[in-house]
Amino acid sequence: MPTPDALTYGPPVLRLRGQPADALGQALLALTVIDTADGLSRCEAQFANWGPTRGGTGYLFFDWAHLALGDAFTATLTRGASASDPVFDGLVTALDAAFPEGAPPTITLLAEDRLQDLRMTRRTRTFTDTTDADAARRIAAEHGLAAVVDAEGPTHAVLAQTNQSDLAFLRDRARAIDAEVWVAGKVLHVESRRRRKAGTVALAYPKTLLECSAIVDLARQRTAVVVSGWDPASKTAIREVADAAAVAAETTGGRTGPSVLAATFGARPEILVHTVPLSVA
Template identity: 40%
Template sequence: MSGGLKSQRLILHGRPRFSIDGADEVRLNEDLIRLEVRADEETPACLEAVFKNWGQSRAGNEPNYLYFDNEILELGRSLSVFGGEGDNEATLFSGQITAIEGIYPESRAPEIRVCAEDRLQWLRMTQRSRLFEDASDRDIAQRLADDAGLRADSEAEGPQHVELLQVNQSELDLLRERARAVDGRIADEEGVLLFRPRRDEPAEPVLLTRQNELLNVTVCADLAHQRSEVRVHGWSVAEKAAIHESAGVDAARVEADNNGRLGVEILDEIQSGLSEELHLEAPATAEEALKLAETRLKRRARRFITARGVTAGTPGLSVGDRVDLVDLGDLFAGIYYLTAVRHSFDMRDGLRTWFVGERNDLGGRS
């Protein structure tokens, strides 16, 4: 999915536009009944679309099934969907068709449901056991991309592993594991495997307001998953010494976009000394242990405040973008990082965009 809004026209009308193998398919645009595109930080982006499947494919023809001839919809074909109009058009989805389903309702014409996923699906279907030697997490991501026939944009930094085992594990599960370990995110972007630092997005946040495109939003601040400190323990075989590393409030503060109070700080004021102890991760070096501690602390800290909202169709929003929710009061107004985005279309509401965002600090905006 492609982020970045191209204009200030945020409330959108019109139907999504489809292309198959790079060619526009106007029939699909016209026959679309409903559409849903979902994406999050760790799983392949997926699409489900339902089309009318009965009528005349050409003038003068007898009515028949429209999409059972494999001329347009066929398993394995590349499918892209675009939303918005004019300079506000953005890619909602790009992937391959993986399932086709016939629907035969009692009281209306036959329909066809198409499901598609992006290219991360092939990593999920490949399972291996192997050993990576003297490789960083970036090297491992590059290797996985090469094996899957993808190009790689691998920028997430991590420690150098003397040995790292992949045991009866899918390529996607291994990639998720390494992304979590180095605080990275993964995505497929037009056949390029992204393995990037989670917070390296340079784009300005997208302004959303309840006065126009933001239809509804709920925001919750919750201390349940917060900890004052994360400690990681291990053993260095090379140095024959125990490893003890930790991360606390300073690790979380670098991501405080709103100059508010961190959940970690608030928790420590209420009940100090609540730490998470990690003994099973088996870091081989102090560098690896410190990275694990910082990453785990940041992941916990980000979950302090969660926003779930719906807009009147914002096709440029994608996972990894930031949104600025402005008129929610001093406590909750501010910048949120998007961890999940869903675009939907139906005949009643048109295009809608659903999002989940998170931040680690409360207040800070006056």
């Protein structure tokens, strides 16, 4: 029996081409959605593909009227009578028919959100006298997306997109200003991590959190990060250091990675030599 405060959902509600897809929902065997802070969520939905048809018994979804490449596909999880949580909104990019031995045939729908258009567009070009936010807005407009951009950054004399997809370039620029990229429907979001207000999710093991693991790893920790460069406007050297104090300001107490690393192995600074800062924030 589930505990009273456990998360419980009804069957996923599927929509295809903007319309309810009840037949697909009844045949659904598995639904997997993968999303990351880098953007481009992916969905795999597997359906039973054998059952009663108008002419007797046969394949259910080999007709393009039921499933077709490029179809708009959404999946929503329902909670109770009225609450719902959208989990995916994108376009069908692949269909995978399987005919396993000793089991009924299946068909799997593979879909990506609308960042797939950015992923499939590769360019070499430059942006002049622009901010990262302005570049993000321009890319969104080129792909027919509205843009919500809330991230700070310097104005660049030149930004080069060299043999990169629009998505790869956008991800690089977002990392440079500590922002996240995602798309909701037809709206591109590029928002600063520290200002993003995505709400709070409370999880309790083993109630709403079914499985978890925790690891303490010093392999990628550093006691400080040093960046140096040259400011051509003021003709002065740039040398900025972020040490354990920068991380401590984001915590609510306890030990941090840099402090544990220093106590365990001593000073381990990271000196960045593959980037060239042009100004001081």
